[in-house]
Every structure is written in structure tokens, then in C-alpha cells.
Amino acid sequence: MQGMSVIVKKIAQLMSGLIFVYGVYIITHGHLTPGGGFAGGALVAGAFILLILANGSEYIKLKRQEEGSSVVESTAVLLVLVLATTGLVAGSLVFFNNFLPTGIPGRLISAGVIPLYNIFIGMEVAAALITIFLALVIYKEEISK
């Protein structure tokens, strides 16, 4: 995949950081404001997809990236399951039990395990979308050789 012009590359470099930070904000404030793991993860993935589209496929080492995002995705799903099973063990035998203290509603650190679930599912969604996009890009590179 070819990169685009210098203007597009520069704007993409400037904007992708902002989009990434906004995605992280949506994930970490998921229990306070609208949004959550799914929306923030999709935003984080969009920041990376913007960089890859603007700079072309020679910009990053693509094969290593795809393996890394695949590993991150699987690990995040596993962490969600481990957290849910921990709720089963700790406290009253309920899967997805909220076993941490809930704290004061409205603070950033509150609501027990819900922010942790949001962070892990954000990692999973971002890594899954990046993996799908990178798989398509790498496939196209390979068949065009």
C-alpha cells in the first residue's frame, strides 16, 4: 500500500495522538460518562488505522505488529475471564461478581471492578480491529508481490 502526500502524513501524525488520547479517556471514564470499553477501543484502533493508511505499509514493520496485536487481543479476553472467575471465588459465588468496594459514585476510582473490565475490553476491541485491518493489508501485500 502506497503512502499519501506529505500534507496528509503530517496531519495524520498530529491527529492520531489526539484520537488515541480521546480513546483512552473514553475507556477510563467509561463508568462516569457515555462510552466504555467498546467505543474507546474502536477509537484507539482508528488512530492506528489512520497512521497506517496515511503512511503506507512500509512505515511500520507490519508482520511483527500483527503478531503483537493478536497476542494482546487474546490476553485481554483471558484477563476478562480471569477477573470474572475471581468474582466467583471471592465473595458470594456469583460469576461477574463486583467484589471490590464500590467507593463514592462520581470519583474516577469507584464502581469496583467495572473500570478494570472496561480497560481490558478496550484492549481487546482495539487489538481485534487492528488485527483484522493488518491481516487485510498484509494479505494484499503478499498477493501483489
Added chain:
Amino acid sequence: MEVMLSIIICFMIIAAIVAIHARDLLSAIIAQGFVGYGLVICFLILKAPDLAIVQIVVETITLIIMVAVVLDSSRLELNVSFDRRKGGTTAVTFIFIIVLLVYFNRAISGLSKFGEHTLRMSEAYVTDAASQTGSLNLVTGILWDFRGYDTLGEATVLFTAAIGVLTILRLTGKK
């Protein structure tokens, strides 16, 4: 509110029909994007900002991927030969439409008015979710506390999609 919704949904239906019948695949994708962004405005009117954020981001990423695919392959639709006996299929289609409309009318006649549904289960969620889960965003509180299994299923669907894409596309690369 209902008038706005009806207008947007009518435009979405027209755009969907255009997307089916367009000869140029790029205009078909743009018409399909009209459907997605119209859905975003519907969510915003119905006061569901969580869904609107997810829908607008996912719609943008999907449009980017599909535009890249179309620009890379051909822009014209392949010539698909239709069945010649058009009279019979049209008659069958109209009969099915009439039957479906009759039963749809009978099904929705027992429902309450738009926006005035009876709250039984959801009323307990709305009143107790903030105090029980400690999460001010009720949607996230319900998703990760009362409905944890559903959310785990959604995450598994996305995980399975990624694994499927890797299995189909990356078999040659991993030799």
C-alpha cells in the same frame, strides 16, 4: 421527535434501496454509509449517546475498509443474469409482502404507544443500578454487573471474527 425519526428512517430506506441497485460500487458504499450515519442520528435523538459513539466509529472504520477494497478492485458491479420469468417472482413477492403486513399489523396492535412502554424490569435497573454498582453511567453498570454474560458474549463474537480473518487470510504467510 417521531416526525424527525420517520423522516430519517425514510431516507435510510431509500439509501438502502439505492445501495442495492447502484451500478457503481463506490456509490453503493456511500449510500450504505448514509444508512449507518442516519442510524447514529436516530440513536442521538433517542438519547443513547453510548450507542451513537460506538456506531459512528465502527461505521467510519467499515467505510474506510470497504472503500479501500473497492478502489483496489473493480468499481463496476459484475453482470449477474437474473431469472427471466419475472412475472411469477413479482407476484410471489407481493403476496408475501401482503401476508407479512397483515400479521405485522396484528402483532403491533397490542403494543402500547411509542415511548410509553411499561417499565417493570428496567425500572429496578434505573432506580437501583447507581447505588448498587457505584457506576454513574447506568449503561456500563448494567453491562458489566447485571448483564455480564451478554457482554462476555459480545467480546467473544469480536474475538471469533478476528480469529476467523486470521485463519482465512494468513494461512499462506505462516508457512
